[in-house]
Amino acid sequence: MPVTDVTTDPEALTMTLRAAFAAPVERLWAVFTDPRQLERFWGPPGWPATFTAFDLRVAGHARYAMTGPRGETSAGSWEFLSIDAPHRFEVLDAFVGDDGEPLAEMPTMRMTFDFAADGDGSTLTNTTFFSSAEALEKVVAMGAVEGTTLAMNQLDRVVQGLRAFAQGVGTQVELISDTHVRVTRLIDGPRELVWRAHQEPDLMKRWMLGPDGWRMTVCEVDPTVGGRYRYAWEPTGGTEGEAFGFDGETLLSDPPRRAVTTEHMTGTDFPSTINDLSLYEEDGATLLTVLIGYPDKQTRDAVLATGMADGMEASYARLERELSPA
Incomplete structure (x- = not known):
C-alpha cells in the first residue's frame, strides 16, 4: 500500500x-x-x-x-x-x-x-x-x-497503469476493513461489453457459472434503480452440491461505469450484502472492481471461507474467453 x-x-x-x-x-x-x-x-x-x-x-x-x-x-x-x-x-x-x-x-x-x-x-x-x-x-x-x-x-x-498493475494475476481479494472486501479482476476487453455482460441475461448465462459443473437456471434482471433481480444455479453431470440462488435490488446505476446492488441468499434469513461494481477501461482492457460490504466481520469471514474467490475467478476467466475475438 x-x-x-x-x-x-x-x-x-x-x-x-x-x-x-x-x-x-x-x-x-x-x-x-x-x-x-x-x-x-x-x-x-x-x-x-x-x-x-x-x-x-x-x-x-x-x-x-x-x-x-x-x-x-x-x-x-x-x-x-x-x-x-x-x-x-x-x-x-x-x-x-x-x-x-x-x-x-x-x-x-x-x-x-x-x-x-x-x-x-x-x-x-x-x-x-x-x-x-x-x-x-x-x-x-x-x-x-x-x-x-x-x-x-x-x-x-x-x-x-492497468495492465502493469493487474494483468495475469487473476482475481484478487483485499480485506480493506472488518466489513469490506474489494475484489479486482482485469478483463481483456472493452468496458461497454463487460457492462453488458453484467446486465443482459443471455450473456450472463454464458459466463456467470462459477466452477465447472454448474448451470444457471434463473437469471432475471431489472437494472433500473429500485428494480429487482434473481439468480439461481444447480449442479450438473454428477457434480456435488445443492442448488442455490441470490436475489436483491438495484440501488444505483451509472452505465457503463458503476452499478450497486444488494445481495441476499434466496430462501435464507442471512443478512444482505451491498455489492458495488465499478468498471474502468484503459488500453482496451477493463479493470472490474467489486466492493462488497458485509454487516459484520463474522459474516465477511464466513463468506470468504466458502471459496468465493475461486468461483469468481472461474467465472471471470470464462467471461474473458467470451469477449475474446474468435
Missing part, C-alpha cells in the same frame, strides 16, 4: 499524509492534475469522485462530487492558491452545497500537495491546515484519516 503514515497535530492544527510510489515525480504530478485520473482515487472505496471542473491555474477552481452506494452525494471544491509544476500545488479545500458555495457549518481548509524524488521512485506529502482545533477534531471525527488512507491507497493502479 502506498500510504506510509497519517498523523494529526493538534498544536500545529494539521493532518499530514505521506505515501511512497515506484514512479517518477512527473508521473505523480500528471495523476493529481488530470481530473479523469483523479476520479479513480479521489474518494474512498464506495464513494468515487466525479470532477465537473478543473481549471489548473492560480485562482482557478476544481469542483467534484463523491457519490455513495445509495446515490447520496458529498461535494467539494478547490481554489488553486499556488502551482509549482511538477513539485507542488496548494489549494483552498471546501465542502460545498448544491449551489457550489461553501457550507457555513463545515470548515474550509488549506491543503498542500508536495511531490519529491526518492531514489528510483517518489513521495507524496499531503498536508491539510485547519483554522482551529475544533475544525480539526470535526473532520477527524468524520473519518478523514481512514477515508483519506483508503482513497490514496488506490493510487498504485492509477500510477502503474
Whole structure:
C-alpha cells in the first residue's frame, strides 16, 4: 500500500499524509492534475469522485462530487492558491452545497500537495491546515484519516497503469476493513461489453457459472434503480452440491461505469450484502472492481471461507474467453 503514515497535530492544527510510489515525480504530478485520473482515487472505496471542473491555474477552481452506494452525494471544491509544476500545488479545500458555495457549518481548509524524488521512485506529502482545533477534531471525527488512507491507497493502479498493475494475476481479494472486501479482476476487453455482460441475461448465462459443473437456471434482471433481480444455479453431470440462488435490488446505476446492488441468499434469513461494481477501461482492457460490504466481520469471514474467490475467478476467466475475438 502506498500510504506510509497519517498523523494529526493538534498544536500545529494539521493532518499530514505521506505515501511512497515506484514512479517518477512527473508521473505523480500528471495523476493529481488530470481530473479523469483523479476520479479513480479521489474518494474512498464506495464513494468515487466525479470532477465537473478543473481549471489548473492560480485562482482557478476544481469542483467534484463523491457519490455513495445509495446515490447520496458529498461535494467539494478547490481554489488553486499556488502551482509549482511538477513539485507542488496548494489549494483552498471546501465542502460545498448544491449551489457550489461553501457550507457555513463545515470548515474550509488549506491543503498542500508536495511531490519529491526518492531514489528510483517518489513521495507524496499531503498536508491539510485547519483554522482551529475544533475544525480539526470535526473532520477527524468524520473519518478523514481512514477515508483519506483508503482513497490514496488506490493510487498504485492509477500510477502503474492497468495492465502493469493487474494483468495475469487473476482475481484478487483485499480485506480493506472488518466489513469490506474489494475484489479486482482485469478483463481483456472493452468496458461497454463487460457492462453488458453484467446486465443482459443471455450473456450472463454464458459466463456467470462459477466452477465447472454448474448451470444457471434463473437469471432475471431489472437494472433500473429500485428494480429487482434473481439468480439461481444447480449442479450438473454428477457434480456435488445443492442448488442455490441470490436475489436483491438495484440501488444505483451509472452505465457503463458503476452499478450497486444488494445481495441476499434466496430462501435464507442471512443478512444482505451491498455489492458495488465499478468498471474502468484503459488500453482496451477493463479493470472490474467489486466492493462488497458485509454487516459484520463474522459474516465477511464466513463468506470468504466458502471459496468465493475461486468461483469468481472461474467465472471471470470464462467471461474473458467470451469477449475474446474468435
